[in-house]
Amino acid sequence: MKLKKRIPVIDQGDKFGFWGGKFGGNFVPETLKKPIEDLESQFNKLKNDKKFIYERDKYFKNWIGVPTRFIKLNNLTTYIGGAQIWSKVVSDANGGAHKIYNATVHCLLAKRSGKKVIIGDTGAGYAGKMLSMAAKKFGLKCKIFMGAKDIERQQPNVRAMKKNGADVIPVYSGSQTLVDAVSECMRYWVANCDTTAMCVGSTVGPAIFVRICGWSTSQISRELKRQLLDEFGAIPKKLKLYNCVGGGSSSFGFWNEFMDYDKKQVEFIGVEAGGPSKSKKHAAPLTYGSKIGILHGAAQYVNQNSDGQIEETESISAGLDYPGISPLHCFLKDAKRARYTAASDEEALKAYQIVTKYENLRPSLEPSHAFSVAIKEAKKLSKDTIVVINSCGDAYKDKKILEKKLGKKYDKSN
Amino acid sequence: MTNPINLAFKKAKEEKRPALVTYTVAGDSSKKQSLEILKSISNYADILELGVPHNTPVADGGQIQTSAYRAIKNGIKMNDIFKIARDFKKIKNSKPIIFMGYYNMIYQYGENKFIKNCKTSGVNGLIVVDLPWPENKFFSKKCKKNSINFIQLLSPTTSKKRLKSITKDSHDMIYYISMLSTTGGKLKVSPKRILNNYYKIKKISPKKNCVIGFGITEKTISSFKKADGLVVGSQICKEITRSLNNRQNPVINVSKMVNKLKKKIS
Structure with a gap:
């Protein structure tokens, strides 16, 4: 399975709407x-x-308020002591998410x-x-x-x-x-x-x-590309783009403009929801090798039993709590353009605590999954590596869960 | 040999009435009971649709969803469903049986193995809700080769051009969805308008047996006597639920209902 260059990935499907000949389609x-x-x-x-x-x-521009910020997380970078850590703060967008x-x-x-x-x-x-x-x-x-x-x-x-x-x-x-x-x-x-x-x-x-x-969320990577050029004068030699993946809309939009770059230069890392560490249930069909099936009109990797009944998922983050995954990500996985892994509920919570301790940024539980993996990997990376995490949602919606899990009142200001 | 589905239509035509097609979910409320229901209603129905329950059905309303979830909860598996069909076919007055379900169940079982098991279990036809034309061309050909009727669906949104292509690729039986609705919706279009669309299909494809489904109940069924066949599903599923809630025997209640339906179109 191969990606074509210079053709938008959304337009790489065949006449029946299948990417890579087998993902997507119209089962309606x-x-x-x-x-x-x-x-x-x-x-x-x-x-x-x-x-x-x-x-x-x-x-x-006038209503959503693009472009959203691209910022360096200086304190986090110092604390981790590896790659430079940056964030694309998509939660700046009107309404608080992509x-x-x-x-x-x-x-x-x-x-x-x-x-x-x-x-x-x-x-x-x-x-x-x-x-x-x-x-x-x-x-x-x-x-x-x-x-x-x-x-x-x-x-x-x-x-x-x-x-x-x-x-x-x-x-x-x-x-x-x-x-x-x-x-x-x-x-x-x-x-x-x-x-x-x-x-x-x-x-x-x-x-x-x-x-x-x-097509709509690709706005994120269009902005990021410009912001990277403004900041570094060129697309960095070692760039890693971390994003959480539920259905896959923010991650696809965060990566789209960088598809044609070699993955050694611009690597995509998708982080799925691994669910509670003690539970067998998860929402990570790509990481845990789920089989191809049909869900909501499209062929995709999906959590299911041997008969084809869709299985229940479990995740602390409602936005990632989905048994399937975009056909685009199935395609990117099998074409080996993107790498996928998972973070557990506990790991996401811990990442949320670290980020909010060091930075004036409140990623919701969804991007906290991506932060978790990025923080872990950034430690081992060289200082000239640029790690960017898409902070695609604001944590205010998770107030109730965060207060319960962390045992302290959610404070919007800090 | 004439296809048993065609024979059923022929027999109904000789009696100057539409064929009565019932829909029940395999394994609702248990494997044993769903077989009992099939046996009992086959005294009155001409063709039996057996729903293959799926837990993310995108075209089913509340009644059929309830039946499907109940069957899955009680442990029904694909192989049990084949067994129900096989056991049903052993009885004397067995009627044609059609499986109706979603493509993922076939896909996971394997298309070829699925068709082979349909054949050995005596399944006469298949309706796959989410495998529309032209995506179904390849699979429907495979079915035809194995003497299994692949039943194409038509709806009020189907264009005339599409209608022609679909009926051309269809086998002996076609299914007209009466209105824009999931299963179990109230009839929101007049029977006259539904029949007008039905006649349009019959004009293009006079030889195919066309059934009308969605919104057909005890109340509405007598308005459609001119059709080749009529499908009642959600009302039967609802009756099973009602019987279970009232601690009554669904087999008896559902049979009574199907008997009444038959009388209304006879």
Whole structure:
């Protein structure tokens, strides 16, 4: 399996939407064939349309507030005593996470196609929060599907969605987490696709949703490339980009512009959620060698039993708590462009404590997974190695979990 | 030899009524009970769809989800489902049986092994909800080679051009989804409009037996008497749930319901 150079990875799928001949595709009910085809032709036209790009960039700049910061973590670098540690603070974006890019693009597309309602799934609540913000901005009605367990553990984001006027629909089926939210959202779309647009919250789902999301979050690496050039005058000789991977939207966006570089120069490290260290359950299909299966319309590595029933996952971070993984990451793994590993709940918590102790930065539990691995590896790396971690979410939404686990009050200011 | 599915339609036509197609989930609420239900309702139904339960069904509403989760919780496995089909086929008045499910179950089992086991277990047809045309071309050909009917689905969103291509590639039976809905939704379109779409399909493909499904219940079934066949699923699953909740025997209650459905279209 090989990546092509100079062609965006989102456009490297075949005519059936398979990357590397086997990941992705469109395993959908007949009813969704037409709305998916409509969305495909709309997106294929608009992604090269200057006016549309101008419009997107205008909202990205004036509303999302790009570019987000690229900062050196001096104290952490000194404490660890190895590679230089930097962070791309994507949580600076309006709303506090990378989910805003995809949400904005989907609302722009929905507006253009004359849809009045947009629906979406959410795990950590960021995808839902951002979609509710964008829907409000663009005058669309919004419904968010969210697992009942996630509603319980991510209250700040639930409150934000409701404040933005979205209906938050609790999903009680299965494990009551992201996987069930995505299923329920797709079911709602099956029944209402004539009037309603769907936004899948990550680089998962039928191929077109993978492509739109990847195209949207690639804003992150476009900025980073410029920021690296400004800072170092050239792309560093040894650059390592660490990112957490749940569905895989932030990591794909963080890496996209660097695909054509040799991996010896620009290495991608994806960190999955290993779950509690004492539990067998995890959300790390790439790290622990899960088999290929079909989930939410796409072929991918996915946690499942021998019959093909999707297995329950477990992770402290709702945003990574998903049994599958983007077809794009399956492709990057098998093409050996990216390396994947996992961090446990405990390791992520410890990393969160270290980062917040030394730096004025509060990564949510999702990027704390990436920090954990980056901190461990950076120790052994030379001083001229540039390690960049995407801090793609703010920890405020994890307030309740952090207070419980760390036994002290969450203080937003320090 | 004529396909048993075609024979069932032929027999219903001779009786001037649509064929009654029922849907129950394999292993709901147990392996034994789902076989008992099949045996009992086959006294009235013409074709039996047996749902292969899956835990991330993207096209099923609450009733069928409840049945599927119950079956999975009670330990149903793919091999048990084949055994239910095999055991059912041993009885005297056995009817055609169609498996309906999601592609991952087939993919994990292995396409060839799955088809082979369908054949040896007496499964006559397959409906794969999330393997649409043209992605299903290769698999449906394999089914045909093994005398298994691959049943193509059509929906109100299917364009005319697509309709022509799909019916051309279909086998003896096709399935029209009456409205934009998951299974178990209330009929939100008038029967007249549904039948108009149905006649459009019949005009393009007069020889294929076309069934209508989604939203067909005791209340609505008599409005569709002109169709080749009608599928009732969610209402049966709901009746199983209701019976279990009331500590009644689902086998008896479901049979009564299917008997009533049959009378309404006879």
